[in-house]
Amino acid sequence: MTGRVDPAETLAYVDDCLEPEARRDFEARLTADPELRREVALWESQSRAIRAAFGAPPRGALDLGGAINENGARRSGEAARSADDAARRSGAARKPRETTCPVAKPRPSGPGPTARRLVGALALTASFVCVGLPSLGPPPPSALLAAGVSAVRALADLPVEFAAGDPAALARRLGPRLALAPPPAPGLQLVGARLAAGSQTTAMLYLYDNARGERVALLVEPLDEIAATPPRRREIDGLSVAAWTGAGYGFAAAAADDADLAALIAAAGVDNDSLTDAGAQRR
Amino acid sequence: MSSVREWSDDAGALRRFGLALVRDDRFVFDDVAASALIEKLFRQASLTLVECPGGDRRAARVRAFAQFVRLYRRYARRLALDEDGGWIETPPSGRNCGSAAVGVRSLPLELREALLLVVLAGFTHREAAAALDLPLAVVVDRLVRARTRLAAHMGAARDAAAAWPQTAHLRIVK
Numbered sequence: 031m032t033g034r035v036d037p038a039e040t041l042a043y044v045d046d047c048l049e050p051e052a053r054r055d056f057e058a059r060l061t062a063d064p065e066l067r068r069e070v071a072l073w074e075s076q077s078r079a080i081r082a083a084f085g086a087p088p089r090g091a092l093d094l095g096g097a098i099n100e101n102g103a104r105r106s107g108e109a110a111r112s113a114d115d116a117a118r119r120s121g122a123a124r125k126p127r128e129t130t131c132p133v134a135k136p137r138p139s140g141p142g143p144t145a146r147r148l149v150g151a152l153a154l155t156a157s158f159v160c161v162g163l164p165s166l167g168p169p170p171p172s173a174l175l176a177a178g179v180s181a182v183r184a185l186a187d188l189p190v191e192f193a194a195g196d197p198a199a200l201a202r203r204l205g206p207r208l209a210l211a212p213p214p215a216p217g218l219q220l221v222g223a224r225l226a227a228g229s230q231t232t233a234m235l236y237l238y239d240n241a242r243g244e245r246v247a248l249l250v251e252p253l254d255e256i257a258a259t260p261p262r263r264r265e266i267d268g269l270s271v272a273a274w275t276g277a278g279y280g281f282a283a284a285a286a287d288d289a290d291l292a293a294l295i296a297a298a299g300v301d302n303d304s305l306t307d308a309g310a311q312r313r
Numbered sequence: 314m315s316s317v318r319e320w321s322d323d324a325g326a327l328r329r330f331g332l333a334l335v336r337d338d339r340f341v342f343d344d345v346a347a348s349a350l351i352e353k354l355f356r357q358a359s360l361t362l363v364e365c366p367g368g369d370r371r372a373a374r375v376r377a378f379a380q381f382v383r384l385y386r387r388y389a390r391r392l393a394l395d396e397d398g399g400w401i402e403t404p405p406s407g408r409n410c411g412s413a414a415v416g417v418r419s420l421p422l423e424l425r426e427a428l429l430l431v432v433l434a435g436f437t438h439r440e441a442a443a444a445l446d447l448p449l450a451v452v453v454d455r456l457v458r459a460r461t462r463l464a465a466h467m468g469a470a471r472d473a474a475a476a477w478p479q480t481a482h483l484r485i486v487k
Contacts, residue, residue: 037453038450038457041438041453041456041457041460042438042453045432047437047438047439072464076413076463076467079412080413080414080417080428081432082413083333083413084332084333084417084433085329086329
């Protein structure tokens, strides 16, 4: 506390209790006295802290609502003035809205809405019967066949990303969506797996070695809500590929030897007798 | 319309003042009781304005606050008598505990009521003296003492907060 200024006067200044004349005098002394300034700042910060601690609005707060309303009124006044100026310049006065009597719309001639809907439904049903259901792409086995062939050509000879002697451990590492334990096929040795591009999404390419050291591959792609389809086989450039779907997954097996392919399909739980030749149908 | 808004602002100010002044939850049981008390005090104050149309609305506001202060003083005296002087105001639970709030609540009642009337309710020193029924000089003296003690408390709290990271590693963790 300074010795020159009465604390009561400092307090009165901080609490806004001084008359305007006394306030000006005090502020003149305030500019020349840093110790007094420090004390005033301390007490003002106390006041702010107390008001903030108990939820009181700050003293001398801006009336934002009023400011916004004033701005809005000013803007609307300016807009009205500019509209009046534009109307005056164009020489067109604003016309009052005309009151119109409701007029009944004329009814369209021809069949009514119910009859039109009925005709449309009949035409759609006839087109499904004659042409078949629309397709957004090749049927799943065909797409899986193409994806399997592409994956095997691109990745089968590369080192595996997930080496696994234990199929269950491999399935655990691949996560819940791809957590399918690769089937142990007789005469085939599981080498590992690689991530590959499926027909619609990411797939896992399980790689096996046969007795001659040739790669045999099984592509497993998670698919949502897809109907089970029987396996279809195709021969492409000396590579036997079979694809099928089931249990929410798409499968594509590829091998150079038909015996290896049959062993892999059998290990996957698919009956080889249901295998049909897709190549004969597509080519 | 503006009169209604002013009374509403005054009621809010009295509610904040009451929450800051009262350290015993038993004084006002809950929000419903607090609202009823505040409404009663301002209705009494507005009735004096109706009886004297030329009366000052600000004076009516001072009367409402003064009535609240008198009620709480009476309550504190009665509890002190009932408990043979052993009644000590304890900080109520569930309130905010910032350093300013804790500092204000740690002040004695006579300092706290003067400080809160001026800082929180926006009373001038003369109005605070009228509400507390005390001479102006006594109120100013209490205000200076309250601010000095509060500055010491807030400074200590600030020092403790600043020193925490250096002393935290000295804590014994089993």
